[in-house]
Amino acid sequence: MNLEQVRTLDAADRLRPVRDRFVLRDGVIYLDGNSLGALPKATAPHLAEVVERQWGEDLITSWNKHGWIDWPQRIAAKLAPIVGAKPNELLIADSTTVCLFKLLAAAVAAQPGRSSILTEEANFPTDLYAAQGLATLRPDVRPRTVPREDIPSAIDQDTAVLFLTHVDYRSGLRHDMAALNETAHAMGALTLWDLSHSAGAVELELNRSGCDLAVGCGYKYLNGGPGAPAFLYVSERLQGRLQSPLSGWMGHAAPFAFAGKYEPAPDIRRFLTGTPSILALAALDAGLDTFGGVAVADLEAKSQELTRFFIEAVEDRCGSETQLASPRDPKARGSHVCFAHPQGYAVMQALIARGIVGDFRPPDLIRFGFAPLYNGYEDAWHAADALAAILSTREWDRPRFLEWQKVT
Ligand SMILES: Cc1ncc(COP(=O)(O)O)c(C=O)c1O
Numbered sequence: 199m200n201l202e203q204v205r206t207l208d209a210a211d212r213l214r215p216v217r218d219r220f221v222l223r224d225g226v227i228y229l230d231g232n233s234l235g236a237l238p239k240a241t242a243p244h245l246a247e248v249v250e251r252q253w254g255e256d257l258i259t260s261w262n263k264h265g266w267i268d269w270p271q272r273i274a275a276k277l278a279p280i281v282g283a284k285p286n287e288l289l290i291a292d293s294t295t296v297c298l299f300k301l302l303a304a305a306v307a308a309q310p311g312r313s314s315i316l317t318e319e320a321n322f323p324t325d326l327y328a329a330q331g332l333a334t335l336r337p338d339v340r341p342r343t344v345p346r347e348d349i350p351s352a353i354d355q356d357t358a359v360l361f362l363t364h365v366d367y368r369s370g371l372r373h374d375m376a377a378l379n380e381t382a383h384a385m386g387a388l389t390l391w392d393l394s395h396s397a398g399a400v401e402l403e404l405n406r407s408g409c410d411l412a413v414g415c416g417y418k419y420l421n422g423g424p425g426a427p428a429f430l431y432v433s434e435r436l437q438g439r440l441q442s443p444l445s446g447w448m449g450h451a452a453p454f455a456f457a458g459k460y461e462p463a464p465d466i467r468r469f470l471t472g473t474p475s476i477l478a479l480a481a482l483d484a485g486l487d488t489f490g491g492v493a494v495a496d497l498e499a500k501s502q503e504l505t506r507f508f509i510e511a512v513e514d515r516c517g518s519e520t521q522l523a524s525p526r527d528p529k530a531r532g533s534h535v536c537f538a539h540p541q542g543y544a545v546m547q548a549l550i551a552r553g554i555v556g557d558f559r560p561p562d563l564i565r566f567g568f569a570p571l572y573n574g575y576e577d578a579w580h581a582a583d584a585l586a587a588i589l590s591t592r593e594w595d596r597p598r599f600l601e602w603q604k605v606t
């Protein structure tokens with residue numbers, strides 16, 4: 199395939215016009231939207247409006263006048279079609295780790311007599327740490343980590359919660375959410391899903407697949423900006439039964455009654471803790487607006503096509519210099535792919551020096567995220583080309599590429 203044919207593929211892509219909603223610099227091919235989404239064009243003007251007019255002029259009256267108090271729910275409602283849930287089951291709050299901890303603790307408390315939090319050995323570290331931290335407060339509960347392939351058979355009557363990341367941050371492997379929910383429910387366990395690498399890139403049906411609880415990052419495919427607040431999902435059928443372990447006044451039934459005794463809000467708001475970060479919510483609001491008019495089925499279809507195209511291009515041009523470390527079947531993975539190389543770190547630094555931005559995950563993985571809203575076939579084509587050039591000439595073998603940086 200030549201560049202002209204690749205451009206024809208981009209021209210035929212129905213999501214192509216959405217790319218114009220983002221600030222994308224010439225000379226940079228951004229393939230790390232699975233870690234930090236690109237900046238939407240609407241974010242800076244929206245933040246300026248919230249800062250200068252709402253905060254600057256309307257001051258504290260903005261909590262009512264501009265509805266700030268309802269933003270955690272109003273903005274979360276924009277996620278409903280993206281994750282396949284009802285608007286009243288979603289909330290924007292805190293960070294991913296804090297939300298994970300809150301829902302994990304709430305789930306465990308709702309499962310008296312069951313002592314295990316079942317998770318996967320290779321889960322993202324913060325998920326493992328949250329479970330370990332909870333165990334220090336609940337000595338009767340222990341995290342049980344098993345290899346991926348043993349998960350279904352490890353679910354038993356002692357499992358309080360099955361706690362998994364839907365799309366693995368390294369391999370990109372995707373769990374069969376509906377099947378695992380069913381197995382867990384048959385054993386009386388609850389399920390908590392980390393959707394950080396799924397939401398906004400793969401089709402999710404939280405309601406249809408019987409999900410109990412879920413959490414995800416706001417700053418990856420949802421384009422909410424660095425450190426954006428997270429989202430949480432609590433199935434309607436569980437909301438009355440679960441309580442936040444971090445009870446704060448914003449989760450109270452009547453925060454402005456200033457009562458001395460905590461009484462949880464009757465709905466999803468009970469999972470709020472303190473005052474929401476309005477500026478961060480404003481940025482996430484603009485991030486979620488980039489999904490306007492986009493069908494999730496189209497997102498997933500494009501993500502699968504792009505990643506398939508990229509894998510083929512890399513294998514074609516790089517031969518055995520690097521090995522695919524993600525599933526070949528697009529249905530079995532998310533929207534990023536990893537290739538293995540013993541000098542993966544330096545190879546990625548050399549790519550970044552050429553303006554191809556992906557990242558590296560130890561021990562040897564170069565990772566490329568394809569954000570279906572703004573990445574195209576030409577991005578994938580140039581990235582594969584650059585990778586082939588770097589590998590064939592050992593361009594990575596220079597001190598400045600071999601030297602570790604603090605954040606990778
Ligand atoms: C699966 C997963 N969960 C959670 C996080 C991050 O949590 P937090 O937003 O609290 O840093 C990440 C990435 O940093 C992730 O990949």
Ligand SMILES: Nc1c(O)cccc1C(=O)C[C@H](N)C(=O)O
Pocket residue numbers: 232233234367605606
């Ligand atoms: N959250 C991050 C950060 O604060 C700095 C650098 C990277 C991140 C990430 O999101 C890492 C990411 N979750 C991963 O999948 O590797």
